[in-house]
Amino acid sequence: xxxxxxxxxxxxxxxxxxxxxxxxxxxxxxxxxxxxxxxxxxxxxxxxxxxxxxxxxxxxxxxxxxxxxxxxxxxxxxxxxxxxxxxxxxxxxxxxxxxxxxxxxxxxxxxxxxxxxxxxxxxxxxxxxxxxxxxxxxxxxxxxxxxxxxxxxxxxxxxxxxxxxxxxxxxxxxxxxxxxxxxxxxxxxxxxxxxxxxxxxxxxxxxxxxxxxxxxxxxxxxxxxxxxxxxxxxxxxxxxxxxxxxxxxxxxxxxxxxxxxxxxxxxxxxxxxxxxxxxxxxxxxxxxxxxxxxxxxxxxxxxxxxxxxxxxxxxxxxxxxxxxxxxxxxxxxxxxxxxxxxxxxxxxxxxxxxxxxxxxxxxxxxxxxxxxxxxxxxxxxxxxxx
Amino acid sequence: xxxxxxxxxxxxxxxxxxxxxxxxxxxxxxxxxxxxxxxxxxxxxxxxxxxxxxxxxxxxxxxxxxxxxxxxxxxxxxxxxxxxxxxxxxxxxxxxxxxxxxxxxxxxxxxxxxxxxxxxxxxxxxxxxxxxxxxxxxxxxxxxxxxxxxxxxxxxxxxxxxxxxxxxxxxxxxxxxxxxxxxxxxxxxxxxxxxxxxxxxxxxxxxxxxxxxxxxxxxxxxxxxxxxxxxxxxxxxxxxxxxxxxxxxxxxxxxxxxxxxxxxxxxxxxxxxxxxxxxxxxxxxxxxxxxxxxxxxx
Numbered sequence: 001x002x003x004x005x006x007x008x009x010x011x012x013x014x015x016x017x018x019x020x021x022x023x024x025x026x027x028x029x030x031x032x033x034x035x036x037x038x039x040x041x042x043x044x045x046x047x048x049x050x051x052x053x054x055x056x057x058x059x060x061x062x063x064x065x066x067x068x069x070x071x072x073x074x075x076x077x078x079x080x081x082x083x084x085x086x087x088x089x090x091x092x093x094x095x096x097x098x099x100x101x102x103x104x105x106x107x108x109x110x111x112x113x114x115x116x117x118x119x120x121x122x123x124x125x126x127x128x129x130x131x132x133x134x135x136x137x138x139x140x141x142x143x144x145x146x147x148x149x150x151x152x153x154x155x156x157x158x159x160x161x162x163x164x165x166x167x168x169x170x171x172x173x174x175x176x177x178x179x180x181x182x183x184x185x186x187x188x189x190x191x192x193x194x195x196x197x198x199x200x201x202x203x204x205x206x207x208x209x210x211x212x213x214x215x216x217x218x219x220x221x222x223x224x225x226x227x228x229x230x231x232x233x234x235x236x237x238x239x240x241x242x243x244x245x246x247x248x249x250x251x252x253x254x255x256x257x258x259x260x261x262x263x264x265x266x267x268x269x270x271x272x273x274x275x276x277x278x279x280x281x282x283x284x285x286x287x288x289x290x291x292x293x294x295x296x297x298x299x300x301x302x303x304x305x306x307x308x309x310x311x312x313x314x315x316x317x318x319x320x321x322x323x324x325x326x327x328x329x330x331x332x333x334x335x336x337x338x339x340x341x342x343x344x345x346x347x348x349x350x351x352x353x354x355x356x357x358x359x360x361x362x363x364x365x366x367x368x369x370x371x372x373x374x375x376x377x378x379x380x381x382x383x384x385x386x
Numbered sequence: 387x388x389x390x391x392x393x394x395x396x397x398x399x400x401x402x403x404x405x406x407x408x409x410x411x412x413x414x415x416x417x418x419x420x421x422x423x424x425x426x427x428x429x430x431x432x433x434x435x436x437x438x439x440x441x442x443x444x445x446x447x448x449x450x451x452x453x454x455x456x457x458x459x460x461x462x463x464x465x466x467x468x469x470x471x472x473x474x475x476x477x478x479x480x481x482x483x484x485x486x487x488x489x490x491x492x493x494x495x496x497x498x499x500x501x502x503x504x505x506x507x508x509x510x511x512x513x514x515x516x517x518x519x520x521x522x523x524x525x526x527x528x529x530x531x532x533x534x535x536x537x538x539x540x541x542x543x544x545x546x547x548x549x550x551x552x553x554x555x556x557x558x559x560x561x562x563x564x565x566x567x568x569x570x571x572x573x574x575x576x577x578x579x580x581x582x583x584x585x586x587x588x589x590x591x592x593x594x595x596x597x598x599x600x601x602x603x604x605x606x607x608x609x610x611x612x613x614x615x616x617x618x619x620x621x622x623x624x625x626x627x628x629x630x631x632x633x634x635x636x637x638x639x640x641x642x643x644x645x646x647x648x649x650x651x652x653x654x655x656x657x658x659x660x661x662x663x664x665x666x667x668x669x670x671x672x673x674x675x676x677x678x679x680x681x682x683x684x
Contacts, residue, residue: 038536041508041553045530134502265527270513272503276496280463281575282489282517327503327555330528 043328051325055338059116062342066112066349067104071356074100110241114250115348115362116341118239118307119317121254121299123340124261126314127333128292131268133187135201136322137377139315140300143186143201144208145179146311149297149304150235151212152178154219157231172253175301182208183297237310237363239348250306257299261333264292268329310363312370313340319377409477410579410611411439411462416471418457423469431457432468432635439579441476444605444612446626446643448619450656453632455615456497456583462613463494463581476578489517493572495582498565504555507548507567511539514574535574542573545600561588569597573604579611580604586618594618598625619673623647624665631655647671 068074074082082101122140129138129145140146156174189204216235220228241247267288270278279285303310317340318332325331344362347369351362418432432454439445439462447455460466461473464480473480475491483491493514505513515535531539543549546566556564565588572580580601586594602625604610616622622629623643631638631646633655639646652660652673661674 038508038512038540038552041506042512042531043509131503136502263527266516266519266529267527269505269509270516272505273501273510273513274496274499276460276465277494279465279485280489280492280494280496281513282484282486284485322504326509327505328509 043326043331048331051331052334052338055335055342059338059342059345062346063112063116066115066345067108069349069353070103070108071353072100072103074104079104107241110244110247111239111348111352112345114241114247114306115239115345117251117254118303118310119313119341119344120337121258121303121340122310122313122344123317123336124258124333125296125299126340127318127329127336128261128264128268128296129314130318131272131329132289132292133201134272134274136319137202137315137374139312140179140296141309141311141313142209142315142374143205144182144212145186145297145300146304146309147209147212147216148182149175149179149301150309151215151219152176152181152301153305154216154231157227158219158223171305172250172302175303175305176298177301179301179304180294180297182212183293187293233361234308236361237308237366238351238361239307239344242306250302253302254299257295257302258337260291260295261299264288265330265333268292268333269327272327272329308361308363310344311367312374313344313366316370316373317343319373408441409438410441410475411437411613412472412474413437413461414472414474416458416461416468416473418454418461418466418468430635432461432632434471435632435635435637436471437630437637437640439611439613440627441578441611442605442609443627444601444614444625446622446629447613447615447632448617448622448629448646449632449638452634453655454635455632457635458630458632459494459581459583459613459615462579463492464488465494486517489575491577492579492581493575493577495565495568495572495580495585497583498561498568498588501556501564504557506553506555507543507559507563507570508539508552510556510567511543511548511570511574512536514542514571515539517575538576539570539574542570545573545604546570547596562590562593565589566593566597577610579613582612582614584615584617586616586621594621601625619647619652623670623672624668643670647673 064076064079068076068079078097078100082097082104086101086105125145126139129140129143130136132138152174153171155178156171186201186204186208189200189207220231220235223231242250267278267283270281270283271285271288275285278288318336321336321339322332325335344366347365348362351365352359354360414436416432416435417430419430435454435458437445437458447458449455457466461468464483464485467481475483475488480488512531512535515531515538518535518538519529520532540549543552546569548563548566548570551559551563551567554563556567559567565585569582569585572582582601585597589597598621601610601612601614605612614622614626626643628641629643629646630640631651638655639651647662648671649660649662652658652662659676661676662671663674664670665672
């Protein structure tokens with residue numbers, strides 16, 4: 001096939017020419033060398049491995065640093081000692097080491113782990129919602145999915161489920177239902193014909209947030225004062241790690257959701273083009289939308305039930321990561337997940353160390369970082385948003 | 387047990403109607419409206435349209451705004467399903483084909499819409515390879531493109547003259563470059579039928595001509611079938627083998643440009659007077675707007 005007339009100087013990318021069985025529509029150009037086609041223009045498995053690999057290593061290093069920091073600084077040697085003795089079940093006689101071990105294993109480790117997991121989930125949901133709504137400002141918090149989930153959890157707590165043994169299995173489910181209702185309402189409100197105007201989605205989210213916040217306030221105000229105080233602290237977004245069995249159950253629940261979401265990576269790419277192009281490429285868009293909505297609500301619901309309303313991670317992280325690694329969701333989703341995990345883990349460490357002995361809810365830190373970023377996008381990058 | 391003779395005859399006739407391989411599309415009495423059925427709010431967008439598209443031709447769909455051009459092309463792309471009537475694609479009932487089977491045969495280039503994300507041109511074109519992907523349970527959403535996919539995409543980009551834009555973000559392109567990227571994505575699908583909705587709407591003269599001659603070359607050399615919705619009657623006249631003219635959701639006429647594009651037809655369909663003379667090169671009808679709109683008595 002010839003390049004069009006007048007542009008014969010533009011080089012066609014080098015490529016191999018295997019037989020093309022599907023149709024004989026095009027004839028393959030001759031093989032020119034062994035360089036990869038589209039050098040630098042498309043994602044390659046090698047680039048994927050480098051970026052995801054280095055982010056994983058970074059996450060691991062920062063996790064160790066976060067474990068060290070706190071009211072009591074733990075040196076690297078002692079940290080490794082305590083972790084290995086816990087791993088190989090060697091009891092120790094030293095009182096100081098036993099104290100360190102309790103701090104590390106009962107307080108910091110679950111908390112750092114939970115922070116990472118929550119960040120991973122929020123960033124992943126943000127990526128998925130942005131692709132699905134074709135809206136770079138979508139985020140479970142901004143769209144009201146988080147407050148829907150919070151309302152679900154608050155209702156459950158109001159009726160006393162929160163104090164029963166069922167709490168850790170039922171609260172995520174209530175959060176899921178609340179989040180799902182919110183997501184469907186936002187989508188219905190915003191979908192005019194086939195298009196989803198960016199601003200109408202955001203407006204729908206604002207309205208929904210207002211309604212849900214009012215209902216949550218109402219529920220909080222009719223609770224007994226001591227319970228409503230805990231409720232307020234939870235709503236502001238704080239990572240209080242549950243005990244290990246509950247944490248393990250939560251992790252399984254979240255990982256299952258993440259796997260379902262990661263199976264949609266290539267579909268997300270094409271959905272980001274628009275619904276009609278996606279359907280004309282053979283994607284069952286209704287099914288894909290259902291899966292992504294359900295998984296997003298599932299992850300948000302579970303995350304909100306343990307950590308309250310931690311905002312903006314789902315918007316800032318995918319946006320920043322997209323600027324660096326490109327828009328291909330096969331890299332964007334895992335990279336955003338890792339960066340989201342790192343971000344929340346570090347933000348939570350800041351929240352619990354900066355104002356010792358008191359600690360601030362981590363939601364305040366993420367909102368303080370995310371709000372200005374949101375304004376920046378709306379005001380200075382609006383050319384990219386229309 | 388024997389079938390009654392007249393029933394057999396009817397079965398044969400039906401099979402004959404559908405199995406004509408020379409027809410890329412056969413649309414029989416298609417009626418379509420948005421929603422389930424026409425009611426107070428929605429009316430028939432298309433009513434009783436029967437069109438056939440021959441393999442290897444360029445068919446133009448023209449008509450005024452709201453005459454159902456886009457809806458018709460969406461029916462052909464299986465993006466919408468008609469409430470009445472049948473569509474067949476190369477002799478097979480379109481309703482029986484899965485979405486993916488359709489996507490391997492038919493590529494659709496929608497009207498220009500601004501991209502939301504900064505995919506590169508190469509990434510966008512490679513998305514056209516999605517219907518040809520290898521299915522695997524364990525690919526976990528990656529589905530890396532292989533050399534065949536890259537080859538197809540590179541050819542499509544060379545055809546549309548965008549190879550030099552490969553690593554540019556689609557958000558940074560001009561309207562014309564973006565439109566050529568979208569057509570390249572459709573070509574990367576390696577379709578037998580290419581459907582285009584207003585492909586030249588955002589292009590300058592040079593690129594309009596270039597796209598039209600590329601489409602012409604693809605049909606002539608490789609037997610691609612092209613259906614193109616166009617507002618530009620002159621381009622349609624010069625480049626289409628046949629033209630379907632729609633008026634208020636039903637077919638007004640179908641035939642060669644010389645048959646369809648007449649002063650009387652345009653007066654009846656568009657409601658305005660135009661001048662038509664033979665094109666100095668091709669002799670095909672050339673439509674010129676008059677200096678002053680002539681008020682029509684309806």
